[in-house]
Amino acid sequence: MANSLWERPDSVPFPSVWRRYEGTKKMPTGNIPKFSIEDLTEDYVEEVIEHMSSIFLRDETVCSTSKLSEDPVSLAEIQELWRKYAKQRVALVAFVDEEGGGRRRIAGVNMTGVAYKSEGSTLELFKGEALRKAILLLDYCDNLVDVFKKYNVNEYMTALGLSVGREFRGQGLGLELLKTRSDICRAVGLKLTVTLFTGVASQVQAERAGFELLAEVNYEDYKVDGEVVYPNTKTKSFKLMAMRIVMAASLWERPDYVSFPSVWRRYEGTEMTDGKIPKFSIEDLTEDYVEEVIEHMSNIFLKDETICGASKLSDDPVSLAEIQELWRKYAKQRVALVAFVDEEGGGRRRIAGANMTGVEYKGHGATLEMYKGKPLRNVIQLLEHIEGQVNVFEKYNVNEYMTALGLSVGREFRGQKLGLELLKARSDLGRSVGLKLTVTVFTAMASQIQAERAGFELLAEIDYKDYKVDGEVVYPNTKTKSFKLMALRIE
Numbered sequence: 001m002a003n004s005l006w007e008r009p010d011s012v013p014f015p016s017v018w019r020r021y022e023g024t025k026k027m028p029t030g031n032i033p034k035f036s037i038e039d040l041t042e043d044y045v046e047e048v049i050e051h052m053s054s055i056f057l058r059d060e061t062v063c064s065t066s067k068l069s070e071d072p073v074s075l076a077e078i079q080e081l082w083r084k085y086a087k088q089r090v091a092l093v094a095f096v097d098e099e100g101g102g103r104r105r106i107a108g109v110n111m112t113g114v115a116y117k118s119e120g121s122t123l124e125l126f127k128g129e130a131l132r133k134a135i136l137l138l139d140y141c142d143n144l145v146d147v148f149k150k151y152n153v154n155e156y157m158t159a160l161g162l163s164v165g166r167e168f169r170g171q172g173l174g175l176e177l178l179k180t181r182s183d184i185c186r187a188v189g190l191k192l193t194v195t196l197f198t199g200v201a202s203q204v205q206a207e208r209a210g211f212e213l214l215a216e217v218n219y220e221d222y223k224v225d226g227e228v229v230y231p232n233t234k235t236k237s238f239k240l241m242a243m244r245i246v247m248a249a250s251l252w253e254r255p256d257y258v259s260f261p262s263v264w265r266r267y268e269g270t271e272m273t274d275g276k277i278p279k280f281s282i283e284d285l286t287e288d289y290v291e292e293v294i295e296h297m298s299n300i301f302l303k304d305e306t307i308c309g310a311s312k313l314s315d316d317p318v319s320l321a322e323i324q325e326l327w328r329k330y331a332k333q334r335v336a337l338v339a340f341v342d343e344e345g346g347g348r349r350r351i352a353g354a355n356m357t358g359v360e361y362k363g364h365g366a367t368l369e370m371y372k373g374k375p376l377r378n379v380i381q382l383l384e385h386i387e388g389q390v391n392v393f394e395k396y397n398v399n400e401y402m403t404a405l406g407l408s409v410g411r412e413f414r415g416q417k418l419g420l421e422l423l424k425a426r427s428d429l430g431r432s433v434g435l436k437l438t439v440t441v442f443t444a445m446a447s448q449i450q451a452e453r454a455g456f457e458l459l460a461e462i463d464y465k466d467y468k469v470d471g472e473v474v475y476p477n478t479k480t481k482s483f484k485l486m487a488l489r490i491e
Helices: 042-059 061-065 072-087 129-142 147-151 173-188 200-209 287-304 306-310 317-332 374-387 392-396 418-433 445-453
Strands: 017-022 034-039 092-096 106-116 155-164 192-197 212-218 237-244 263-268 279-284 337-341 351-361 400-409 437-442 457-463 482-489
Touching: 017 173, 034 173, 042 061, 042 072, 042 106, 042 155, 061 129, 072 106, 072 129, 072 155, 092 173, 106 173, 129 192, 129 212, 129 237, 147 155, 147 192, 147 237, 155 173, 173 192, 173 200, 192 200, 200 237, 263 418, 279 418, 287 306, 287 317, 287 351, 287 400, 306 374, 317 351, 317 374, 317 400, 337 418, 351 418, 374 437, 374 457, 374 482, 392 400, 392 437, 392 482, 400 418, 418 437, 418 445, 418 482, 437 445, 445 482
Parallel strands: 155 192, 400 437
Antiparallel strands: 017 034, 034 092, 092 106, 106 155, 192 237, 212 237, 263 279, 279 337, 337 351, 351 400, 437 482, 457 482
8 A cells, every 4th residue: 555655756847648549439529639647746636536536436346246335444444544645745636637627527547656565554544344355455465476486576556546537438548547557667666557347447447558467356256254245246357466666768779789870771773864883882871970860861851751751840940850869769779770871982971771670678658758849749649549540569479569660762762672672671680689579660661661561560551531530621632642550570
Protein backbone atom coordinates (compact mmCIF):
# COMPACT_ATOMS: atom_id res chain seq x y z
CA MET A 1 0.00 0.00 0.00
CA ALA A 2 0.97 3.64 -0.22
CA ASN A 3 3.08 5.31 2.42
CA SER A 4 5.08 8.51 2.77
CA LEU A 5 8.58 7.15 2.13
CA TRP A 6 8.71 7.54 -1.63
CA GLU A 7 8.94 11.00 -3.18
CA ARG A 8 8.46 12.03 -6.76
CA PRO A 9 11.74 13.47 -8.11
CA ASP A 10 11.84 17.26 -8.24
CA SER A 11 13.15 16.97 -11.80
CA VAL A 12 9.76 15.69 -13.01
CA PRO A 13 7.32 18.61 -13.48
CA PHE A 14 4.11 18.40 -11.46
CA PRO A 15 1.47 18.40 -12.71
CA SER A 16 2.28 16.87 -16.09
CA VAL A 17 0.07 15.87 -18.99
CA TRP A 18 1.17 12.33 -19.83
CA ARG A 19 -1.02 11.45 -22.75
CA ARG A 20 -3.76 12.84 -24.98
CA TYR A 21 -6.15 10.38 -26.52
CA GLU A 22 -9.03 10.44 -28.96
CA GLY A 23 -11.83 7.97 -28.35
CA THR A 24 -12.91 5.26 -30.74
CA LYS A 25 -16.56 6.03 -31.33
CA LYS A 26 -19.08 8.84 -31.39
CA MET A 27 -20.98 9.81 -28.27
CA PRO A 28 -24.77 10.39 -28.36
CA THR A 29 -23.93 14.03 -29.13
CA GLY A 30 -22.29 12.92 -32.38
CA ASN A 31 -18.78 13.91 -31.28
CA ILE A 32 -15.81 11.63 -30.74
CA PRO A 33 -14.48 12.51 -27.27
CA LYS A 34 -10.93 13.55 -26.55
CA PHE A 35 -9.17 12.90 -23.27
CA SER A 36 -6.18 14.26 -21.40
CA ILE A 37 -4.47 11.89 -18.94
CA GLU A 38 -2.68 13.89 -16.26
CA ASP A 39 -1.28 13.88 -12.76
CA LEU A 40 -3.98 14.06 -10.11
CA THR A 41 -3.61 17.43 -8.38
CA GLU A 42 -4.83 18.36 -4.90
CA ASP A 43 -7.72 20.46 -6.19
CA TYR A 44 -9.30 17.41 -7.86
CA VAL A 45 -8.59 14.76 -5.20
CA GLU A 46 -12.01 14.90 -3.57
CA GLU A 47 -13.83 14.80 -6.91
CA VAL A 48 -11.77 11.80 -7.93
CA ILE A 49 -12.56 10.10 -4.63
CA GLU A 50 -16.25 10.77 -5.24
CA HIS A 51 -15.88 9.20 -8.71
CA MET A 52 -14.15 6.15 -7.25
CA SER A 53 -16.71 5.82 -4.47
CA SER A 54 -19.79 6.11 -6.66
CA ILE A 55 -18.54 4.22 -9.73
CA PHE A 56 -15.52 2.01 -9.01
CA LEU A 57 -16.76 0.60 -5.69
CA ARG A 58 -20.14 -0.27 -7.21
CA ASP A 59 -18.81 -1.81 -10.45
CA GLU A 60 -15.52 -3.52 -9.50
CA THR A 61 -15.89 -7.25 -8.84
CA VAL A 62 -14.51 -7.57 -5.30
CA CYS A 63 -15.84 -4.29 -3.91
CA SER A 64 -19.30 -4.67 -5.42
CA THR A 65 -19.68 -8.29 -4.31
CA SER A 66 -18.85 -7.33 -0.72
CA LYS A 67 -20.96 -4.13 -0.96
CA LEU A 68 -18.01 -2.13 0.34
CA SER A 69 -19.63 1.22 -0.45
CA GLU A 70 -22.49 0.34 1.94
CA ASP A 71 -20.10 -0.30 4.84
CA PRO A 72 -19.48 3.18 6.37
CA VAL A 73 -16.23 2.16 8.10
CA SER A 74 -14.78 0.49 4.99
CA LEU A 75 -15.87 3.39 2.80
CA ALA A 76 -14.19 5.98 5.03
CA GLU A 77 -11.03 3.87 5.25
CA ILE A 78 -10.61 3.28 1.52
CA GLN A 79 -11.27 6.97 0.84
CA GLU A 80 -8.49 7.87 3.27
CA LEU A 81 -6.24 5.32 1.58
CA TRP A 82 -6.89 6.97 -1.79
CA ARG A 83 -5.94 10.33 -0.26
CA LYS A 84 -2.61 8.82 0.80
CA TYR A 85 -2.05 7.52 -2.71
CA ALA A 86 -2.79 10.99 -4.10
CA LYS A 87 -0.11 12.51 -1.85
CA GLN A 88 2.54 10.40 -3.59
CA ARG A 89 1.79 12.38 -6.76
CA VAL A 90 1.71 9.44 -9.16
CA ALA A 91 -2.08 8.94 -9.33
CA LEU A 92 -3.63 9.48 -12.77
CA VAL A 93 -6.83 11.18 -13.84
CA ALA A 94 -8.36 11.34 -17.32
CA PHE A 95 -10.20 14.56 -18.10
CA VAL A 96 -12.52 15.19 -21.02
CA ASP A 97 -10.88 17.71 -23.34
CA GLU A 98 -13.59 20.21 -24.17
CA GLU A 99 -13.93 23.90 -24.76
CA GLY A 100 -14.88 26.33 -22.04
CA GLY A 101 -13.56 27.10 -18.58
CA GLY A 102 -14.65 26.00 -15.14
CA ARG A 103 -14.31 22.58 -13.54
CA ARG A 104 -13.13 19.83 -15.84
CA ARG A 105 -15.09 16.60 -16.33
CA ILE A 106 -13.50 13.44 -14.96
CA ALA A 107 -13.70 10.56 -17.44
CA GLY A 108 -11.54 8.01 -15.64
CA VAL A 109 -9.01 7.39 -12.88
CA ASN A 110 -6.16 5.07 -11.99
CA MET A 111 -5.31 5.34 -8.30
CA THR A 112 -1.66 4.42 -8.54
CA GLY A 113 0.91 4.51 -5.75
CA VAL A 114 4.24 2.94 -4.78
CA ALA A 115 4.74 -0.37 -2.94
CA TYR A 116 7.95 -1.22 -1.06
CA LYS A 117 9.97 -4.33 -0.46
CA SER A 118 9.99 -3.87 3.33
CA GLU A 119 6.36 -2.80 3.66
CA GLY A 120 4.60 -5.99 4.77
CA SER A 121 0.88 -6.51 5.35
CA THR A 122 -1.35 -3.55 6.21
CA LEU A 123 -4.40 -5.63 7.19
CA GLU A 124 -4.34 -4.57 10.85
CA LEU A 125 -4.59 -0.91 9.87
CA PHE A 126 -8.21 -1.35 8.78
CA LYS A 127 -11.39 -2.08 10.73
CA GLY A 128 -14.14 -2.27 8.11
CA GLU A 129 -15.06 -5.87 7.33
CA ALA A 130 -15.52 -5.38 3.58
CA LEU A 131 -12.20 -3.56 3.18
CA ARG A 132 -10.39 -6.11 5.35
CA LYS A 133 -11.62 -8.83 2.99
CA ALA A 134 -10.23 -6.92 0.00
CA ILE A 135 -6.89 -6.30 1.74
CA LEU A 136 -6.69 -9.96 2.73
CA LEU A 137 -7.13 -10.96 -0.92
CA LEU A 138 -4.41 -8.50 -1.99
CA ASP A 139 -2.06 -9.90 0.66
CA TYR A 140 -2.88 -13.43 -0.50
CA CYS A 141 -1.89 -12.57 -4.08
CA ASP A 142 1.25 -10.76 -2.97
CA ASN A 143 2.36 -13.97 -1.27
CA LEU A 144 1.89 -16.04 -4.43
CA VAL A 145 4.82 -14.36 -6.18
CA ASP A 146 7.78 -12.47 -4.71
CA VAL A 147 7.82 -9.74 -7.34
CA PHE A 148 10.70 -7.90 -5.66
CA LYS A 149 12.90 -10.97 -6.07
CA LYS A 150 11.55 -11.94 -9.49
CA TYR A 151 12.21 -8.51 -11.01
CA ASN A 152 15.08 -7.45 -8.73
CA VAL A 153 13.46 -4.19 -7.57
CA ASN A 154 12.95 -2.52 -4.20
CA GLU A 155 9.75 -0.71 -5.15
CA TYR A 156 7.15 -0.71 -7.89
CA MET A 157 4.03 1.14 -8.98
CA THR A 158 0.88 -0.46 -7.61
CA ALA A 159 -2.76 0.60 -7.89
CA LEU A 160 -5.96 0.53 -5.90
CA GLY A 161 -8.56 1.08 -8.55
CA LEU A 162 -8.89 1.57 -12.31
CA SER A 163 -12.15 3.24 -13.23
CA VAL A 164 -13.80 4.69 -16.32
CA GLY A 165 -17.03 6.68 -16.18
CA ARG A 166 -19.93 4.64 -17.53
CA GLU A 167 -20.67 7.04 -20.40
CA PHE A 168 -17.08 6.71 -21.64
CA ARG A 169 -16.80 2.94 -21.58
CA GLY A 170 -15.99 1.37 -24.93
CA GLN A 171 -13.67 4.27 -25.85
CA GLY A 172 -10.46 2.39 -24.96
CA LEU A 173 -9.76 4.79 -22.10
CA GLY A 174 -8.97 2.09 -19.54
CA LEU A 175 -6.26 0.77 -21.85
CA GLU A 176 -4.81 4.25 -22.31
CA LEU A 177 -4.69 4.79 -18.54
CA LEU A 178 -2.74 1.55 -18.18
CA LYS A 179 -0.37 2.51 -21.00
CA THR A 180 0.19 5.86 -19.32
CA ARG A 181 1.74 4.08 -16.35
CA SER A 182 4.77 3.42 -18.57
CA ASP A 183 5.13 7.13 -19.31
CA ILE A 184 5.00 8.27 -15.69
CA CYS A 185 7.05 5.34 -14.34
CA ARG A 186 9.80 5.98 -16.84
CA ALA A 187 9.88 9.64 -15.87
CA VAL A 188 10.00 9.07 -12.10
CA GLY A 189 12.37 6.10 -12.27
CA LEU A 190 10.07 3.17 -11.40
CA LYS A 191 11.03 0.05 -13.33
CA LEU A 192 7.97 -2.08 -12.65
CA THR A 193 4.22 -1.86 -12.18
CA VAL A 194 2.21 -4.67 -10.57
CA THR A 195 -1.54 -4.86 -10.02
CA LEU A 196 -4.24 -7.34 -9.10
CA PHE A 197 -6.86 -7.22 -11.86
CA THR A 198 -10.20 -8.53 -10.64
CA GLY A 199 -12.50 -8.02 -13.65
CA VAL A 200 -12.31 -9.55 -17.12
CA ALA A 201 -12.38 -6.12 -18.84
CA SER A 202 -9.35 -4.81 -16.94
CA GLN A 203 -7.55 -8.14 -17.41
CA VAL A 204 -7.94 -7.90 -21.18
CA GLN A 205 -6.82 -4.26 -21.16
CA ALA A 206 -3.78 -5.11 -19.03
CA GLU A 207 -2.72 -7.83 -21.45
CA ARG A 208 -3.06 -5.42 -24.37
CA ALA A 209 -1.01 -2.82 -22.50
CA GLY A 210 1.85 -5.31 -22.14
CA PHE A 211 1.29 -6.79 -18.69
CA GLU A 212 2.31 -10.41 -18.12
CA LEU A 213 0.49 -12.91 -15.93
CA LEU A 214 2.14 -13.77 -12.61
CA ALA A 215 -0.64 -15.70 -10.88
CA GLU A 216 -4.29 -16.55 -11.47
CA VAL A 217 -6.82 -17.88 -8.96
CA ASN A 218 -10.45 -18.79 -9.61
CA TYR A 219 -12.88 -16.95 -7.34
CA GLU A 220 -14.55 -20.24 -6.48
CA ASP A 221 -11.21 -21.56 -5.20
CA TYR A 222 -10.43 -18.57 -3.01
CA LYS A 223 -11.69 -19.45 0.45
CA VAL A 224 -11.28 -18.19 3.99
CA ASP A 225 -12.19 -20.54 6.83
CA GLY A 226 -13.45 -22.99 4.23
CA GLU A 227 -15.92 -20.61 2.62
CA VAL A 228 -15.77 -18.93 -0.80
CA VAL A 229 -15.28 -15.24 -0.06
CA TYR A 230 -16.63 -13.85 -3.35
CA PRO A 231 -19.28 -16.23 -4.74
CA ASN A 232 -21.29 -15.74 -7.94
CA THR A 233 -18.85 -13.35 -9.61
CA LYS A 234 -19.28 -12.63 -13.33
CA THR A 235 -15.51 -12.91 -13.77
CA LYS A 236 -14.02 -16.39 -13.44
CA SER A 237 -10.72 -15.46 -11.77
CA PHE A 238 -8.51 -12.70 -10.41
CA LYS A 239 -5.07 -12.17 -11.89
CA LEU A 240 -1.84 -10.73 -10.54
CA MET A 241 -0.09 -9.08 -13.47
CA ALA A 242 3.10 -7.09 -13.99
CA MET A 243 4.75 -4.93 -16.61
CA ARG A 244 8.42 -4.05 -16.81
CA ILE A 245 9.09 -0.41 -17.57
CA VAL A 246 11.71 0.03 -20.26
CA MET A 247 13.52 3.21 -19.40
CA ALA A 248 14.38 6.11 -21.71
CA ALA A 249 15.58 5.45 -25.24
CA SER A 250 18.96 6.99 -24.45
CA LEU A 251 19.79 3.89 -22.41
CA TRP A 252 20.33 1.81 -25.55
CA GLU A 253 23.92 1.69 -26.63
CA ARG A 254 25.50 0.28 -29.71
CA PRO A 255 27.67 -2.68 -28.68
CA ASP A 256 31.34 -1.81 -28.33
CA TYR A 257 32.34 -4.81 -30.43
CA VAL A 258 30.61 -3.30 -33.50
CA SER A 259 33.05 -0.92 -35.16
CA PHE A 260 31.91 2.67 -35.49
CA PRO A 261 31.82 4.02 -38.08
CA SER A 262 31.29 1.05 -40.37
CA VAL A 263 30.61 0.80 -44.10
CA TRP A 264 27.57 -1.44 -44.45
CA ARG A 265 27.09 -1.63 -48.17
CA ARG A 266 28.66 -0.44 -51.42
CA TYR A 267 26.43 -0.07 -54.42
CA GLU A 268 26.81 0.83 -58.09
CA GLY A 269 23.95 2.66 -59.75
CA THR A 270 22.95 3.03 -63.38
CA GLU A 271 24.15 5.49 -66.00
CA MET A 272 23.23 9.11 -65.32
CA THR A 273 22.62 11.93 -67.81
CA ASP A 274 26.30 12.84 -67.78
CA GLY A 275 27.18 9.33 -68.92
CA LYS A 276 28.73 8.37 -65.59
CA ILE A 277 27.67 5.46 -63.41
CA PRO A 278 27.60 6.60 -59.77
CA LYS A 279 28.89 4.51 -56.91
CA PHE A 280 27.56 4.78 -53.39
CA SER A 281 28.80 3.87 -49.94
CA ILE A 282 26.18 3.31 -47.22
CA GLU A 283 27.72 3.99 -43.83
CA ASP A 284 27.08 4.91 -40.22
CA LEU A 285 26.21 8.56 -39.77
CA THR A 286 29.06 10.15 -37.83
CA GLU A 287 28.93 13.31 -35.74
CA ASP A 288 30.83 15.37 -38.29
CA TYR A 289 28.09 14.84 -40.89
CA VAL A 290 25.01 15.07 -38.67
CA GLU A 291 24.21 18.70 -39.44
CA GLU A 292 24.69 18.21 -43.18
CA VAL A 293 22.36 15.21 -43.13
CA ILE A 294 19.80 17.22 -41.14
CA GLU A 295 20.08 19.97 -43.76
CA HIS A 296 19.50 17.33 -46.46
CA MET A 297 16.46 15.96 -44.61
CA SER A 298 15.07 19.45 -44.03
CA ASN A 299 15.46 20.61 -47.63
CA ILE A 300 14.53 17.40 -49.43
CA PHE A 301 12.70 14.91 -47.23
CA LEU A 302 10.38 17.41 -45.52
CA LYS A 303 9.37 18.94 -48.85
CA ASP A 304 8.94 15.70 -50.82
CA GLU A 305 7.60 13.20 -48.26
CA THR A 306 3.81 12.83 -48.40
CA ILE A 307 2.59 13.99 -44.99
CA CYS A 308 5.40 16.43 -44.19
CA GLY A 309 5.02 18.01 -47.61
CA ALA A 310 1.23 18.16 -47.36
CA SER A 311 1.37 19.85 -43.96
CA LYS A 312 4.21 22.17 -45.01
CA LEU A 313 6.12 21.13 -41.92
CA SER A 314 9.31 22.81 -43.09
CA ASP A 315 7.48 26.17 -43.17
CA ASP A 316 6.57 25.91 -39.47
CA PRO A 317 9.59 27.11 -37.43
CA VAL A 318 8.56 25.27 -34.25
CA SER A 319 7.95 21.94 -35.99
CA LEU A 320 11.13 22.29 -38.03
CA ALA A 321 13.27 22.91 -34.96
CA GLU A 322 11.61 20.02 -33.12
CA ILE A 323 12.06 17.43 -35.86
CA GLN A 324 15.65 18.52 -36.37
CA GLU A 325 16.31 17.97 -32.67
CA LEU A 326 14.62 14.59 -32.91
CA TRP A 327 16.94 13.62 -35.76
CA ARG A 328 19.91 14.65 -33.62
CA LYS A 329 18.69 12.29 -30.90
CA TYR A 330 18.41 9.47 -33.43
CA ALA A 331 21.94 10.20 -34.62
CA LYS A 332 23.26 9.87 -31.06
CA GLN A 333 22.09 6.26 -30.98
CA ARG A 334 24.63 5.56 -33.73
CA VAL A 335 22.37 3.49 -35.96
CA ALA A 336 21.39 6.18 -38.49
CA LEU A 337 22.51 5.57 -42.08
CA VAL A 338 23.92 7.90 -44.71
CA ALA A 339 24.70 7.17 -48.36
CA PHE A 340 27.73 8.98 -49.76
CA VAL A 341 28.72 9.31 -53.40
CA ASP A 342 31.98 7.45 -53.91
CA GLU A 343 34.12 9.77 -56.00
CA GLU A 344 37.73 10.73 -56.32
CA GLY A 345 39.25 13.68 -54.54
CA GLY A 346 39.37 14.82 -50.95
CA GLY A 347 37.29 17.29 -48.98
CA ARG A 348 33.68 16.97 -47.86
CA ARG A 349 31.81 13.98 -49.23
CA ARG A 350 28.56 14.34 -51.16
CA ILE A 351 25.41 13.07 -49.45
CA ALA A 352 23.23 11.04 -51.81
CA GLY A 353 20.66 9.81 -49.30
CA ALA A 354 19.89 9.09 -45.66
CA ASN A 355 17.76 6.87 -43.47
CA MET A 356 17.24 8.36 -40.01
CA THR A 357 16.98 5.12 -38.08
CA GLY A 358 16.81 4.72 -34.30
CA VAL A 359 15.67 2.22 -31.66
CA GLU A 360 12.14 1.92 -30.26
CA TYR A 361 11.39 0.18 -26.95
CA LYS A 362 8.60 -1.86 -25.43
CA GLY A 363 6.66 0.32 -23.01
CA HIS A 364 8.06 3.53 -24.48
CA GLY A 365 4.59 5.03 -24.78
CA ALA A 366 3.31 8.01 -26.72
CA THR A 367 5.54 11.01 -27.42
CA LEU A 368 2.93 13.45 -28.72
CA GLU A 369 3.07 15.72 -25.68
CA MET A 370 6.78 16.34 -26.21
CA TYR A 371 6.08 18.47 -29.28
CA LYS A 372 4.42 21.86 -29.75
CA GLY A 373 4.47 22.45 -33.51
CA LYS A 374 1.10 21.59 -35.05
CA PRO A 375 2.40 19.99 -38.30
CA LEU A 376 4.80 17.76 -36.35
CA ARG A 377 2.11 16.89 -33.82
CA ASN A 378 -0.12 15.83 -36.73
CA VAL A 379 2.67 13.60 -38.05
CA ILE A 380 3.35 12.03 -34.64
CA GLN A 381 -0.37 11.49 -34.11
CA LEU A 382 -0.64 9.63 -37.42
CA LEU A 383 2.37 7.45 -36.56
CA GLU A 384 0.95 6.61 -33.14
CA HIS A 385 -2.46 5.88 -34.67
CA ILE A 386 -1.26 3.24 -37.12
CA GLU A 387 1.35 1.85 -34.72
CA GLY A 388 -1.50 1.29 -32.28
CA GLN A 389 -3.12 -1.11 -34.75
CA VAL A 390 -0.54 -3.86 -34.10
CA ASN A 391 1.43 -4.79 -30.98
CA VAL A 392 4.69 -5.53 -32.78
CA PHE A 393 6.52 -6.34 -29.55
CA GLU A 394 4.07 -9.15 -28.84
CA LYS A 395 3.74 -10.27 -32.47
CA TYR A 396 7.49 -10.67 -32.94
CA ASN A 397 8.41 -11.37 -29.30
CA VAL A 398 10.97 -8.54 -29.05
CA ASN A 399 11.64 -5.79 -26.52
CA GLU A 400 13.08 -3.32 -29.02
CA TYR A 401 13.31 -2.80 -32.76
CA MET A 402 14.87 -0.47 -35.32
CA THR A 403 12.52 2.32 -36.32
CA ALA A 404 12.99 5.27 -38.67
CA LEU A 405 11.90 8.86 -39.09
CA GLY A 406 12.71 9.55 -42.69
CA LEU A 407 14.09 7.80 -45.78
CA SER A 408 15.43 10.27 -48.32
CA VAL A 409 17.32 10.18 -51.61
CA GLY A 410 18.71 13.28 -53.29
CA ARG A 411 16.64 14.23 -56.33
CA GLU A 412 19.50 13.79 -58.80
CA PHE A 413 20.02 10.21 -57.60
CA ARG A 414 16.44 9.03 -57.77
CA GLY A 415 15.93 6.07 -60.06
CA GLN A 416 19.24 4.57 -58.89
CA LYS A 417 17.43 2.24 -56.40
CA LEU A 418 19.39 3.84 -53.60
CA GLY A 419 16.32 3.89 -51.34
CA LEU A 420 16.06 0.12 -51.70
CA GLU A 421 19.73 -0.30 -50.83
CA LEU A 422 19.35 1.89 -47.74
CA LEU A 423 16.49 -0.31 -46.58
CA LYS A 424 18.52 -3.46 -47.23
CA ALA A 425 21.40 -1.96 -45.24
CA ARG A 426 19.15 -1.96 -42.17
CA SER A 427 19.46 -5.75 -42.09
CA ASP A 428 23.25 -5.55 -42.21
CA LEU A 429 23.34 -3.02 -39.39
CA GLY A 430 20.57 -4.60 -37.32
CA ARG A 431 22.17 -8.03 -37.51
CA SER A 432 25.48 -6.64 -36.27
CA VAL A 433 24.10 -4.66 -33.32
CA GLY A 434 21.67 -7.38 -32.22
CA LEU A 435 18.35 -5.91 -33.36
CA LYS A 436 16.03 -8.63 -34.66
CA LEU A 437 13.34 -6.45 -36.20
CA THR A 438 12.84 -3.20 -38.05
CA VAL A 439 9.42 -1.51 -38.28
CA THR A 440 8.47 1.67 -40.12
CA VAL A 441 5.45 3.61 -41.31
CA PHE A 442 5.85 4.10 -45.07
CA THR A 443 3.78 7.02 -46.28
CA ALA A 444 4.49 7.11 -50.02
CA MET A 445 4.05 4.58 -52.82
CA ALA A 446 7.73 4.64 -53.84
CA SER A 447 9.01 3.78 -50.37
CA GLN A 448 6.24 1.19 -49.93
CA ILE A 449 7.35 -0.60 -53.10
CA GLN A 450 10.99 -0.41 -52.04
CA ALA A 451 10.12 -1.79 -48.60
CA GLU A 452 8.25 -4.71 -50.13
CA ARG A 453 11.21 -5.48 -52.40
CA ALA A 454 13.53 -5.30 -49.39
CA GLY A 455 11.48 -8.02 -47.69
CA PHE A 456 9.18 -5.98 -45.43
CA GLU A 457 5.75 -7.43 -44.68
CA LEU A 458 2.54 -5.45 -44.30
CA LEU A 459 1.18 -5.10 -40.76
CA ALA A 460 -1.49 -2.43 -41.22
CA GLU A 461 -2.74 -0.14 -43.98
CA ILE A 462 -5.00 2.92 -43.74
CA ASP A 463 -6.29 5.00 -46.64
CA TYR A 464 -5.51 8.69 -46.28
CA LYS A 465 -9.15 9.52 -47.00
CA ASP A 466 -10.18 7.41 -44.01
CA TYR A 467 -7.72 8.97 -41.56
CA LYS A 468 -9.63 11.73 -39.82
CA VAL A 469 -9.26 13.89 -36.73
CA ASP A 470 -12.34 15.69 -35.44
CA GLY A 471 -14.23 14.26 -38.40
CA GLU A 472 -11.94 15.87 -41.00
CA VAL A 473 -9.46 14.19 -43.33
CA VAL A 474 -6.03 15.30 -42.11
CA TYR A 475 -4.12 14.76 -45.36
CA PRO A 476 -6.47 15.25 -48.33
CA ASN A 477 -5.41 15.12 -51.98
CA THR A 478 -2.38 12.89 -51.44
CA LYS A 479 -0.90 11.21 -54.51
CA THR A 480 -0.46 8.02 -52.52
CA LYS A 481 -3.63 6.13 -51.61
CA SER A 482 -2.61 4.88 -48.17
CA PHE A 483 0.05 4.74 -45.49
CA LYS A 484 1.42 1.39 -44.36
CA LEU A 485 2.99 -0.04 -41.23
CA MET A 486 5.56 -2.59 -42.37
CA ALA A 487 8.10 -4.83 -40.67
CA LEU A 488 11.17 -6.88 -41.56
CA ARG A 489 12.57 -9.66 -39.44
CA ILE A 490 16.34 -9.51 -39.26
CA GLU A 491 17.66 -13.05 -39.45
